[in-house]
Amino acid sequence: MANTANWVITSLECHTESQGQANVVSKIYYTCTLSSEDGYHTAVEGGFVRVQYEEGSPFTPYNSLTQEQILEWLWSSLNKEKVEEEVRQKLQNYITPPVVVNPLPWQQ
Numbered sequence: 001m002a003n004t005a006n007w008v009i010t011s012l013e014c015h016t017e018s019q020g021q022a023n024v025v026s027k028i029y030y031t032c033t034l035s036s037e038d039g040y041h042t043a044v045e046g047g048f049v050r051v052q053y054e055e056g057s058p059f060t061p062y063n064s065l066t067q068e069q070i071l072e073w074l075w076s077s078l079n080k081e082k083v084e085e086e087v088r089q090k091l092q093n094y095i096t097p098p099v100v101v102n103p104l105p106w107q108q
Contacts, residue, residue, distance in 0.1 A: 003034055003088065003091075004034075005032050005033065005034050005084045005087060006032070006033045006034070007030060007031070007032050007034075007053055007071060007074075007108060008030065008033070008070065009028060009029070009067060009070050009074070010029045010030060010031055010033050010046070011029040012025050012027070012028060012029070012065075013026050013029070014062065015028060018052070018053060018067040019053055020055065022061075022062070022071060023058050023061070023062035024053045025051055025053070025062070025065070025070075025073075026048050026050060026051060026052065027048045027049070027050055028048060028070055028073060028074050028077075029046070029047070029048045030046060030047065030048070030049075030052060030074055031044055031045070031046040032044070032083050032084060032087050032092075033046045033063035033087070034088060034091050035085070035091075035092070036088045036095060037092075041091055041094040041095050042091070042094075043087045043088075043090035043091035043094060044087070045086055045087045046091065049052050049073075049074055049078055050077075051077060058090055070090035070094070085091070091099070103108075
């Protein structure tokens, strides 16, 4: 199984004004995707995390934010390794299902 997780920031929710700053990010929406080596199976986990700007902390204007910076915020707010492991397990379950529905024995 391949397996570098692909993290994507899907959207940012912002307060128009907070702590004297404009367009302050308050939620980061993301997906984490993993595909099998053959590309046949894909597993996705997504969600959001809340972030809060503390007055007096360094502030980056919204138009200057980078994906790398937002990913750092995201990963400091959740357990990156745990999410990736959950997606790996989901992918493995697609490839080799732990539970299957077999035909009834008398109908074979």
